[in-house]
Amino acid sequence: MAIQVGDKIPSVTLMQATAEGPKEITTDALFAGKTVVLFGVPGAFTPTCSAKHLPGFVVNVDALKAKGVDTIACVAVNDAFVMGAWAKDQGITDQVVMLADGSAKLAQALGLELDLTARGLGIRNQRFALVAKDGVVTHVGVEQPGGFEVSKAEAVLAAL
Structure with a gap:
């Protein structure tokens, strides 16, 4: 069952x-005592992820803060080197923490x-965004296949 x-x-x-x-990081350390927006993408460098999802959060960093x-x-089901390369490609410095969930x-x-094994991509994330306060989920939006509405930065802002 999906997180709620x-x-x-x-x-x-x-x-x-x-x-x-x-570098290793635990979800316990990432979420402890903080309000965190975590958004998941099917993969680094993929079209919607690179053109809309990640850039939308970068543009809205100040509004979210x-x-x-x-x-x-x-977070993406990619390795840390791919996530680092994607961050560099997208001009990400410290606005967004780039997390690799290589084994899903x-x-x-x-x-x-x-x-997505039938497409040669293996197990990936559904496209989603969630907000958690001190590790407890206060909002979650999971996209329908091919969708990009409930997980974009603007939707998260509206839910805060």
């Missing part, structure tokens, strides 16, 4: 793309995995 409002973010270790290279968001994080552990723990 009131649920606690599952405890998973991810890799964070940093200027110094990949003004509404009390401490951290904005993007978080995607599966959230119940938001998407099986």
Whole structure:
């Protein structure tokens, strides 16, 4: 079952793309004592993800922070090197934490995995965005296949 409002973010270790290279980060550390917007994309460098989803959160960083968001994080079922390259390609510095869920552990723990093996892409994230306060989900928007409405930055802003 997919994560819902009131649920606690599952405890998973991810890799964070940093200027110094990949580093481990747990969801416990990422969410503890903070308001976090986490948005998941099917893959780095994919069309909607690169043209709309990630850029929308970058453009709205200040507005999200003004509404009390401490951290904005993007997660994809890619490795940390791909996430780092995507961040560089998109001009991301520290506005968005770029997280790699290479084995889809978080995607599966959230119940938001998407099986794209028939397209040669393996298990990925569904497109989603959630808000959590101190690790407890207060808002979640999961897109229908091919959709891009409930997980975009503007929808998250409207929910805050």
